[in-house]
Amino acid sequence: MASAFFWRWPVRFKAELMNAPEMRRALYRIAHEIVEANKGTEGLALVGIHTRGIPLAHRIARFIAEFEGKEVPVGVLDITLYRDDLTEIGYRPQVRETRIPFDLTGKAIVLVDDVLYTGRTARAALDALIDLGRPRRIYLAVLVDRGHRELPIRADFVGKNVPTSRSEVVKVKVEEVDGEDRVELWEREGA
Amino acid sequence: MRHLLDFQGWSRTEVESLLDTARVMREVLERPIKKVPALQGFTVATVFFEPSTRTRISFELAARRMSADVVSFAAQTSSLQKGESYKDTLLTLEAMGVDAYVIRADSAGVPHQATRWVKGAVINGGDGRRAHPTQALLDAYTLLEALGTLEGKKVAIVGDILHSRVARSGAELLSLLGAQVFCAGPPSLLPQSLPGAHLTPRLEEALEEADAVMVLRLQKERMEAGLVHLEDYVARYQVTEKRLALAKPQAPLLHPGPMNRDVELEGTLADSARSLVNRQVQNGVAVRMAVLYHLLVGREKA
Numbered sequence: 010m011a012s013a014f015f016w017r018w019p020v021r022f023k024a025e026l027m028n029a030p031e032m033r034r035a036l037y038r039i040a041h042e043i044v045e046a047n048k049g050t051e052g053l054a055l056v057g058i059h060t061r062g063i064p065l066a067h068r069i070a071r072f073i074a075e076f077e078g079k080e081v082p083v084g085v086l087d088i089t090l091y092r093d094d095l096t097e098i099g100y101r102p103q104v105r106e107t108r109i110p111f112d113l114t115g116k117a118i119v120l121v122d123d124v125l126y127t128g129r130t131a132r133a134a135l136d137a138l139i140d141l142g143r144p145r146r147i148y149l150a151v152l153v154d155r156g157h158r159e160l161p162i163r164a165d166f167v168g169k170n171v172p173t174s175r176s177e178v179v180k181v182k183v184e185e186v187d188g189e190d191r192v193e194l195w196e197r198e199g200a
Numbered sequence: 201m202r203h204l205l206d207f208q209g210w211s212r213t214e215v216e217s218l219l220d221t222a223r224v225m226r227e228v229l230e231r232p233i234k235k236v237p238a239l240q241g242f243t244v245a246t247v248f249f250e251p252s253t254r255t256r257i258s259f260e261l262a263a264r265r266m267s268a269d270v271v272s273f274a275a276q277t278s279s280l281q282k283g284e285s286y287k288d289t290l291l292t293l294e295a296m297g298v299d300a301y302v303i304r305a306d307s308a309g310v311p312h313q314a315t316r317w318v319k320g321a322v323i324n325g326g327d328g329r330r331a332h333p334t335q336a337l338l339d340a341y342t343l344l345e346a347l348g349t350l351e352g353k354k355v356a357i358v359g360d361i362l363h364s365r366v367a368r369s370g371a372e373l374l375s376l377l378g379a380q381v382f383c384a385g386p387p388s389l390l391p392q393s394l395p396g397a398h399l400t401p402r403l404e405e406a407l408e409e410a411d412a413v414m415v416l417r418l419q420k421e422r423m424e425a426g427l428v429h430l431e432d433y434v435a436r437y438q439v440t441e442k443r444l445a446l447a448k449p450q451a452p453l454l455h456p457g458p459m460n461r462d463v464e465l466e467g468t469l470a471d472s473a474r475s476l477v478n479r480q481v482q483n484g485v486a487v488r489m490a491v492l493y494h495l496l497v498g499r500e501k502a
Contacts, residue, residue, distance in 0.1 A: 090224075090236035092238075095238055096240075
C-alpha cells in the first residue's frame with residue numbers, strides 16, 4: 010500500500026515518457042487551460058505539493074505572467090500530517106514546511122503535483138487546504154496521470170495521460186530538484 | 201528512537217531532525233485551525249506522579265493538536281509503596297490501550313524503569329534531578345530561533361544547578377548542538393561535575409560575552425534546607441540589568457518558569473524585550489508535538 014505515496018523497491022529503467030521540450034509544452038498548455046477555466050487570473054492562486062509540485066507550480070505561474078502579464082501567487086503545501094497511512098508500522102515520513110503567503114478564502118486554488126496515481130495525496134491535500142481557509146474552488150493540475158485511482162478523484166488539468174501497470178513507477182525529474190527535466194517509466198524489480 | 205528519556209544515544213542529526221519537525225508544528229499553531237489529523241487513533245497518557253500543571257497542559261495540548269486521544273493520571277503515592285504503584289498504574293493504562301506515556305516523577309529513573317514495564321513509547325516529563333528532555337528541546341528550539349545556530353555560542357545557565365534537571369538536560373542537549381555551556385551558581389548549589397557544561401561559582405565568568413542567558417528558579421526548599429540564604433543569593437547571583445551588561449548586547453533571556461520575580465531575576469528584565477519566556481511556552485507545545493510525531497509514527501499500535 011505504501012506505493013500510494015512513495016516507493017522503496019529496487020527499480021529498472023523502461024522508457025522515457027516525456028523529454029524537456031515536451032514537459033515545457035505540457036506545462037505551457039496547462040497554464041493556458043487554467044487561465045481559460047478561471048476566465049482570467051482574478052482570484053487565482055497556485056499551490057505546489059511537496060516535492061516536485063512546487064517547482065512545477067512556479068513554472069506555471071511564470072508562464073501565466075508571460076502571456077497574461079499578471080503575477081499569480083504560489084504557495085507550498087506539505088501533506089505529511091494528513092496522510093492516511095501514518096499508523097502503518099516501520100515508516101515515519103519527514104514533515105516539511107507548508108507556506109501559503111496569501112489568504113485562501115474566496116480564491117480559486119490550483120493544486121499542482123507531479124503524478125496523479127491512487128488519489129491519496131490529492132485527498133490529503135484537499136483536507137490540508139480546507140483546514141487553512143475556505144477557497145471558492147479547488148482545481149487539480151498534474152503533469153502525469155498514470156491511472157489506478159483508489160478514491161473518487163480526478164485532475165482538471167493533465168500534462169500527459171500514461172496507462173501504466175501497478176508494478177511500474179513513474180519518475181518525474183525537474184531541473185530544480187533533479188538537475189534535469191524528464192519523465193521516466195521504471196519497473197519495480199521482484200514486484 | 202523508541203523513547204525520550206534523556207539525550208544519551210541521540211545523535212545530533214536525530215535532534216536536528218526533531219527540531220525541524222518542531223518548526224513545522226510551530227506553523228501549525230499559527231493557523232486558524234490549530235490541529236492536524238496526524239496522530240488519529242493513537243492514545244497518549246500523561247502520568248504525573250509529581251504535580252506540574254504547566255508541563256502536563258503543554259503535553260496534553262500537543263497531543264490534542266495532533267488529534268491523539270488523551271488520558272490523564274495524577275497521583276500522590278505513599279513513599280513506601282512507590283515502586284509498586286508506579287508499575288501498577290502503568291500496567292493498568294497499558295491494558296486500556298495507551299500508545300505513549302508522558303511520565304513525571306519526583307524520583308529519578310522512573311521513566312527508564314517504565315520502558316521495561318510497558319510496550320508503548322515513554323517520554324520523560326521530568327524525573328527527580330535527572331532529566332527534563334522536552335524542556336531542553338524547547339529551550340534549544342527557542343535559542344535557535346533567536347540565534348540562528350548554537351554552534352560555538354556561549355550559553356550561561358544560572359541558579360540552582362545541583363538540583364536542576366533543566367540544567368542537566370540543557371547542558372547535555374545544548375553541548376550536543378555545539379554550544380559552550382557555562383553553569384554558574386553558589387558553591388552549595390553546584391554539582392561536582394555536569395556532562396556538557398563548564399561549572400563556575402563566578403556569575404561574571406558565565407555571563408561575560410554570553411550569547412544567551414538561562415535563569416533557573418530558586419526553590420524555597422533550598423533556603424529552608426539552609427543551602428542558601430535569600431539575601432546572599434540575591435546579592436551575588438540575581439541576574440540584573442547591570443550584570444547582564446556583561447553578556448553580548450541583546451543576548452536573549454530564558455526562564456523555564458514559574459518565575460520568582462526579584463529573586464533569581466530582576467523583575468524588570470522578566471518583561472523586557474530580551475525575555476523569551478512567552479516564546480518558550482509557545483514553542484513547548486510545538487516541540488512536544490514533534491516528539492509525539494517522532495516516537496509514535498511508524499510504531500506498532502497498542
